[in-house]
Amino acid sequence: MVLLGLIVLAATLVPHLVRRLRAxxxxxxxxxxxxxxxASRVMTARRDWGLALAAELPQVRGQALRWQFAAGVLRVALxxxxxxxxxxxxxxxxxxxxxxxxxxxxxxVAAPAALFVPLLGLLLSGYAAAVxxxxxxxxxxxPGRITAVLALAAVAASVASVVWLAVWxxxxxxxxxxxxxxxxxxxxxxxxALALMSPGGRNSSAAAWWALGGAVACxxxxxxxxxxxxxxxxLVASMGVMLAVGYGASAATGSRLSGARxxxxxxxxxxxAHFAIDTAVLLTGHQLSAAPGAAGYVIRDAVGGALLxxxxxxxxxLAAAALVGSAAAGRRALAPRAQAG
Amino acid sequence: VTRIxxxxxxxxxxxxxxxxxxxxxxYGYELCTELGIRAGSMYPILMRLADRGLLxxxxxxxxxxGRPARHLYRLSVAGRDYAAAAAQAAGHQPAPPSRRSPxxxxx
Numbered sequence: 279m280v281l282l283g284l285i286v287l288a289a290t291l292v293p294h295l296v297r298r299l300r301a302x303x304x305x306x307x308x309x310x311x312x313x314x315x316x317a318s319r320v321m322t323a324r325r326d327w328g329l330a331l332a333a334e335l336p337q338v339r340g341q342a343l344r345w346q347f348a349a350g351v352l353r354v355a356l357x358x359x360x361x362x363x364x365x366x367x368x369x370x371x372x373x374x375x376x377x378x379x380x381x382x383x384x385x386x387v388a389a390p391a392a393l394f395v396p397l398l399g400l401l402l403s404g405y406a407a408a409v410x411x412x413x414x415x416x417x418x419x420x421p422g423r424i425t426a427v428l429a430l431a432a433v434a435a436s437v438a439s440v441v442w443l444a445v446w447x448x449x450x451x452x453x454x455x456x457x458x459x460x461x462x463x464x465x466x467x468x469x470x471a472l473a474l475m476s477p478g479g480r481n482s483s484a485a486a487w488w489a490l491g492g493a494v495a496c497x498x499x500x501x502x503x504x505x506x507x508x509x510x511x512x513l514v515a516s517m518g519v520m521l522a523v524g525y526g527a528s529a530a531t532g533s534r535l536s537g538a539r540x541x542x543x544x545x546x547x548x549x550x551a552h553f554a555i556d557t558a559v560l561l562t563g564h565q566l567s568a569a570p571g572a573a574g575y576v577i578r579d580a581v582g583g584a585l586l587x588x589x590x591x592x593x594x595x596l597a598a599a600a601l602v603g604s605a606a607a608g609r610r611a612l613a614p615r616a617q618a619g
Numbered sequence: 620v621t622r623i624x625x626x627x628x629x630x631x632x633x634x635x636x637x638x639x640x641x642x643x644x645x646y647g648y649e650l651c652t653e654l655g656i657r658a659g660s661m662y663p664i665l666m667r668l669a670d671r672g673l674l675x676x677x678x679x680x681x682x683x684x685g686r687p688a689r690h691l692y693r694l695s696v697a698g699r700d701y702a703a704a705a706a707q708a709a710g711h712q713p714a715p716p717s718r719r720s721p722x723x724x725x726x
Binding site: 350 | 659670685686688689
């Protein structure tokens with residue numbers, strides 16, 4: 279079923295990429311212009327400035343100067359100046375203090391998780407500081423904020439489960455745990471940052487409701503199937519949900535990009551919930567021994583599987599399903615215009 | 620009077636150029652070419668000045684075929700005070716010489 283999902287993913291993304299590349303080639307724009315346009319769209323926390331930068335490029339003549347300008351815009355998009363540097367510093371210091379305390383506590387009671395906790399703590403503190411500085415936007419819509427709370431709760435539950443496993447089944451996170459810690463922390467932090475995006479578009483709030491609905495539906499599906507039916511029905515049902523999210527959000531905003539973003543927010547928030555549920559199932563389904571044993575190695579494989587499937591493969595497939603939904607909404611919206619024309 | 624935290628040399632240069640004709644709207648790339656400051660440094664300076672209320676911003680109202688409306692900048696009243704104080708702190712250095720680029724149009 280996962281293989282089928284990957285085939286769907288490839289079948290969705292390859293034609294989409296080919297269409298995009300053809301559209302870019304037909305537009306006659308050069309590479310610096312594409313970089314500037316893309317970078318300016320990334321500047322969601324400073325949208326006006328993104329437009330200002332994009333508006334300057336037409337007057338830059340000469341390929342070398344255009345490349346130089348594009349490089350500057352990319353730099354501004356990736357590292358925008360802090361709006362509130364003092365607040366960012368306060369948040370960073372607080373995050374560092376909390377991370378240090380949690381690391382000390384983890385080292386005392388769950389030594390195998392003593393790398394995972396500080397690494398994730400530092401990544402999240404850095405992101406919180408960027409939000410406090412105004413470098414990254416906070417979701418402005420109520421549904422976006424509810425989604426953020428859901429994602430944060432899933433992250434907290436995941437961390438608690440991993441630490442709990444480290445305490446009660448040390449063998450479950452032994453072996454390659456250091457590499458695993460780094461991968462897990464980076465993936466969780468990245469998913470959280472994506473979950474905190476705003477779908478954008480002219481009716482962003484409606485799209486954010488679709489994203490929240492999709493995330494809740496996926497979490498409910500994962501929770502139900504994790505205990506009763508196994509993973510495959512979960513993927514099929516979640517793909518159906520994502521098609522609806524992509525279609526609904528795209529139709530509500532009139533923007534395929536907003537539909538795709540709403541789907542991505544649902545997929546990553548659902549993925550965080552998925553991992554939290556999977557690790558919770560592991561905790562409840564095994565007799566935890568607090569000593570190295572065969573059960574620990576079984577759990578270790580299961581946690582690795584949960585990371586690969588729940589945090590990487592499923593969200594990629596589900597985001598692709600949302601892309602299909604948003605593309606279908608876009609085609610339907612364009613059809614009457616084409617007929618009218 | 621705005622409390623002065625000594626600005627960088629590049630920020631001081633931008634303030635001096637803008638304060639030379641404070642009523643005149645300027646656009647970002649024009650300032651880049653005039654001061655020889657790259658876009659990756661110029662825009663963060665403009666953003667910080669605008670965030671602190673030292674810069675007024677506006678969009679070009681005149682429609683020029685072939686390019687979108689540009690974002691325009693000039694010093695606010697607080698910005699003029701700040702520029703004067705910054706110039707004083709920098710030792711009354713004259714504004715840097717103009718290096719207007721031949722690549723500009725519609726300036």
